[in-house]
Amino acid sequence: MKTAILQSDSQPEQSLTAPDLNPEALSRSLLDWYQISGRDLPWRKTRDPYKIWISEIMLQQTQVKTVIPYFDRWLNLFPTLETLANSQLQSVLKAWEGLGYYARARNIHKAAIVIMERFSGQFPDTLEHAMLLPGIGRTTAGGILSSAFNLPLPILDGNVKRVLSRLINLPVPPDRSLAALWEISESLVPLNQGRDFNQAFMDLGATVCIPKMPNCVVCPWNCFCKSYNLGVQNQRPMTEPKAPVPHKTIGVAVIWNSNQDNSILIDRRKPEGLLGGMWEFPGGKVELGETIPECIKREIQEELGIEIAVDEFLMTIDHAYSHFKVTLHVYHCHHLSGIPQTIECDEIKWVTLSELNEYPFPTANLKIIQALQQSGSRFPVSP
DNA sequence: AAGCCGTGGTT
DNA sequence: TAACCAAGGCT
Numbered sequence: 001m002k003t004a005i006l007q008s009d010s011q012p013e014q015s016l017t018a019p020d021l022n023p024e025a026l027s028r029s030l031l032d033w034y035q036i037s038g039r040d041l042p043w044r045k046t047r048d049p050y051k052i053w054i055s056e057i058m059l060q061q062t063q064v065k066t067v068i069p070y071f072d073r074w075l076n077l078f079p080t081l082e083t084l085a086n087s088q089l090q091s092v093l094k095a096w097e098g099l100g101y102y103a104r105a106r107n108i109h110k111a112a113i114v115i116m117e118r119f120s121g122q123f124p125d126t127l128e129h130a131m132l133l134p135g136i137g138r139t140t141a142g143g144i145l146s147s148a149f150n151l152p153l154p155i156l157d158g159n160v161k162r163v164l165s166r167l168i169n170l171p172v173p174p175d176r177s178l179a180a181l182w183e184i185s186e187s188l189v190p191l192n193q194g195r196d197f198n199q200a201f202m203d204l205g206a207t208v209c210i211p212k213m214p215n216c217v218v219c220p221w222n223c224f225c226k227s228y229n230l231g232v233q234n235q236r237p238m239t240e241p242k243a244p245v246p247h248k249t250i251g252v253a254v255i256w257n258s259n260q261d262n263s264i265l266i267d268r269r270k271p272e273g274l275l276g277g278m279w280e281f282p283g284g285k286v287e288l289g290e291t292i293p294e295c296i297k298r299e300i301q302e303e304l305g306i307e308i309a310v311d312e313f314l315m316t317i318d319h320a321y322s323h324f325k326v327t328l329h330v331y332h333c334h335h336l337s338g339i340p341q342t343i344e345c346d347e348i349k350w351v352t353l354s355e356l357n358e359y360p361f362p363t364a365n366l367k368i369i370q371a372l373q374q375s376g377s378r379f380p381v382s383p
Numbered sequence: 384a385a386g387c388c389g390t391g392g393t394t
Numbered sequence: 395t396a397a398c399c400a401a402g403g404c405t
Contacts, residue, residue: 100390
């Protein structure tokens, strides 16, 4: 606390976003609430930094309900950091299939190898070292190290940003005030209860201080919360206006090989970028004035260097990615001539209907596989 | 530093 | 129903 003498002839040193908080009162009331109302989650039964790390990565931009079955399956497939480091990236991506943001899986695999090689197989126990690992930023590092080692490191995830925005009635979107929010989060973590405090902080945001219609009546911080006491909690946090997302029309080919035994052509996408490393049915964007069968024939010629015939329509799939939407128009096709070349992909394979299940596909493509396997499709396709 | 990067739950 | 948005990080 600054003394009156030091501040006597100037304005009180209070930044716009760091108001008069009482960290001790806040942390104590939150920890008391957590003891009664905290969630019982699988990754809270352990202090193994490996398991906690996996949970933290899976939980990035992903809801708890979605993560739990993936987390359980993962630990059966890769029970230790060493088994993960010794696994193939394709197996890792298959375990991640459907979770999205596949760079997370690629980074986990890379990081596991780095930990084996640079950290003797021990997950790092300092912020500096943890943040050297791919896919681990300050929030994830703080989450892992506080949970595994009870270190008093702050976090600033979506929950904490929302809770703090309301607590101090932040008049700008939280991403405009990150430095101040980090400072507050850091000021609140008790030195000897980093684990419980951070978990409690996120629970508060996930179960009480939720995005719409927060349940302020049961909030342990309602007496401290500026937004609540001004009745403006539904107007916080402020949000940036967002740009409308573009829409693309895509032609997709299920290419049957008439020479081989009912096999279908799939390709593996390049390791970086959208859906990097995942397998797919080939295709591409429909150009102006082009029919969908024309598009499919052209794209397959350009991307795989082969000639195909476009046969009967299979299905359409509407799908939303993070920054655009697509409509996939899927057609049965058959191979006419040429040997497939990896022009715009990393690998090409002819596989049977049942072998499709061994490869990691993005969700939109899984719907195509499901349709093919349900109908028991065979070439040549007949009604 | 603003855009890229998935999917499903919720309202 | 369409929009919002979730235990963010990387470039």
